[in-house]
Amino acid sequence: MQIDTPANPISLETGSTSVRQWLAVIAVAVSAFAFVTAEFLPVGLLPQIAQDLGVSTGVAGLMVTTPGVMAAIFAPTLIVSAGRMDRRYVFLLLTAVLLIANIVCAVSTSMPVMLIGRALLGAALGGFWTLATAAAPRLVQAKDAARATATILTGVTCATVIGVPLGTFIASFASWRLSFAATAGLVAVALVAQALLVPSLPSASALRIADFKTLLRRPHTRMSMLMVALVFGAHFSTYTYIAPLLEQDFSLSTITLLLFGFGLIGFFSNALMSMAVSNHLKKSVAVMVLLLLGALSSMLLLEHSTIGETAGMLLWGIAFGALPLCFSVWIQRGTADLPEAGSAMFVSIIQVAIAAGSAVGGAIVDRAGVHADFTLGLGLAVLGLVTLQRLAAMERPATNASFKQTCDASLD
Template identity: 65%
Template sequence: MHIEDNLPAGNASPDDGTSSSLRSWLAVVAVAIGAFAFVTTEFLPVGLLPRVAKELGVSPGTAGLMVTVPGVIAAISAPGLMLVAGLMDRRRVFLLLTTLLLASNLISAFAPSFPVMLLGRALLGAALGGFWTLATAASGRLVAPRDSAKAMATILTGVTCATVIGVPLGTFIASFASWRASFMATGVLVAIALVAQFFLVPSLPSTAALRTSDLVGLLRRPHPRRSMLMVALVFGAHFSSYTYITPFLLRNADLSMSSITWLLLGFGIIGFFSNFAISSTVVRSLKMSVGAMISLLMFALLSLPLLQHSESGVAAVVLAWGVAFGALPLCFSVWIQRATPDSPEAGSALFVSIIQVAIASGSLIGGVIVDHVGMQADFLFGSGLALLGLVALASFGAREKRPDAASIPCRATPE
C-alpha cells in the first residue's frame, strides 16, 4: 500500500485496549436508528413513484425529482452545514437535523401538489447532507478507539436495514392504505430516532471548526480526488436506474405491485447479508472487493432489460443487483476513510456531498432518458457509468494490501 507524500503524521488515538461502555453502544444505536430513518425517507419515493405521479398529476420522470431535489440540496449542505456549524456541539446538530427530517415527512405526507412535495423533499436534503457527514465522522468518537470500525459498521447497518425493511415496507403500506400513509409511518420512525438521540447521544464538542481550505486541500490531492470520482460514477450508475426500478418492473417486466414489493424486499434482504459478508474481505482486499461489486452492478444493469420477459430472470438479476449495492457503501466508506485519514470530517463531508451529487444527477438524467428514450436506454446508461467506475478503480494501479498495525498511524491509503 502506497503512502501519500503530503499526508501529515497521524493523530489517531492508539488502541489502549479499553472497551466501550453500554451507554456508548446505545449512543451508536441511536445514530443508527437515525440513519435508518434518513435512508428510508430518502428512498421511499422509489417504491411509491407511480402512485405519487398519478395522484399529483406528473410523469414518472418528473416524479423522479423527489429523489433529485434532496440530492442536490444535500450535496450543498454536507460541507456547507459543517462550515456553518463551526464549533457547535455535534449532539445539538444531530437533534436539529433529525427535527428537520420530521418536518420533511409531515410536509410530504400532506402535500396537496407536487411543488409542495418538492418543498418537503428539499427539507430532507438540507438535513441529509449534514447528518451523514456527522454520522460517519462521529462514529469513532462515540466508542473506544478499538471499536470505531464496529461503530461505523453498526451505523451502516441502519442503512442496509432501511433498504431491507424501510422502502419495501413503505411500498407495502401504500398497497393497502396510501402513499401518504407511508410518509406518515416514516414520520413516526423519525420521532423515535429523535427521542433516542436526545436521551442517548452524549455531548460531542468540536475542538476544530471545518474550514473551506480543508475541503480544497483534499481535492488538490490526486488520491482523494480520484476516489471521489470513482464513488460518483458508481453511485450515479446505481441511482440513474434504481430510481425507476418500480416503473420498469411494472411496465417492462409486467410484474404486479405485490410481486414488486416482495422483490424489493428480497433486494434489501440480500443486500443486508452482502454488507456483512463483504466485511470479512473488505479490510484484507479492499480493491478486489470494490472491483467485484462494481462488476456485479454493471452486469445487473446490462442484463435486466435483456431478461425483462422472464420473471425468474428478472428476479435473479435484481437480487444480484442487491448483492452489489448492499456491499458498496461499506466498501467505499472504508476506501474514503483510508484516503483521507488526516482530515476525517473534511473527507466525510466531501464523500457525502459527492454521493448526493451522483444521486441527484443520476436520477435527473435517468428521468430525462426514461421520459424521452425509454427504460432500456436508462439501464444501458447506468451500466456505462459502472464501466467508467471500473476504469477509475483501475487507475489506482498497485494492488491494495491490508495495513498492518505499524502502518495505520502512518495514514495508509487504499492504493
C-alpha cells in the first residue's frame, strides 16, 4: 500500500523551479478547475435538467449526491489500491474518466444514464483530490512547495468564480447539454496538458489501514470530522437547491450573475483568510460559521426581497470562500503525525456531507419546499458551531496541563 510523499529528488535540489515544472503545476491546477466545475455544474442547471429529464427537483439533486458518495468511497481506497503505480499515470487515468463522465452526462436522455455519468465523475474526483495536494511539493523545488499547493487550490476557487456561473450562462442561451459538452472540452485540454507536462511521480512510502484506525480513536479527530460534516452539510443541503429558490425572484441571467458574485467574493475571502488563519484558527472558523448562519437566515427571513437575497448570497460567498481553507488547516494541525491519512479522511467526510446534505435536502424540497430545506441548513450550521465550542473546551484542559507542567519545571 503506497502513497505519495514530498520526498522527490526534484524537491531536494536547491536551484530555482524551472518554467516546465511550473507548467506541470498549472496542468494539475487546470485539472482541479475542471473537476470542481464538473462536480457543481448541475447546481445552476437543476430546474432545466429536471424538466428535460422528467424528474422532480429533489430527484435531480441526486446529480450532486451520487458523485459525493462515490468520491467518499474512492478518496481513501484509491490511495491504498494504487500500490506502486506511477502517480502521473493515475492522474491521467482519473482525468480520462472525468472526460468520459462529462460526455455521458451531455448525451444522457434519462436520469439513470445521467447518474452513471455522475458516478464516474465521483470515482475520479475522490482519487484526484487525495493525490493532488500530495503531488504539489514533488513538482517543484522544496522552497516553492507551498506556492505550488496554493496554485493548484486556486483552480478550485476559479471554478467557483468562473466555471459554474459560465456553465449556467451557456445554458441560458443554448442548453444544459452544451454546458456539459463545454466542460468535457476543458477536461480534454487538461488531459493533454498533463500528458505533456506532468513528470513521472513514482510512489515512495506506505500508508497503513491502521493509520486510519489510529486517527479515529482520537476524540479530537472524531469531533473535528463531525464539525466539518455538519458545516459542509449545512452548505450543500441548501446550496444545491439555490436555483429553485432564486428563480422565484430572478431571471436565469441574473442567477448567473449572483453565482458569479458568490464565487468572486469567495475568491477574495479565501485570499484574505489565508493571511489570518494560521495565527487565529479557532476565531476564523467561528466567524465564518457565524457568517454562514447569517447568510442562511437572510435567505429565509428576506425571501422574495431581491436586495436581501443578493446580500445573503454575497455573505454566503464570504463564508464558504474561506471555510474549506479554515477546515483544511484545522485537520492538518490535528493530524500532523499522520497527514496523508488525515487528508484522505478529510476528503471523504466532505464528500459524505455533500452526498447526505444534497440527498436529504432534495427529499425535503420535494415534500416540504425550499423554505424547510433552508431551515434544516440553519440547524446543521448551529450544531457545527456547538461542536466547535466543544472542541475548544477539549483543548483548554490540555493547554492548562501544559502550562502547569511548565510552571512545575520552572520551580524545580
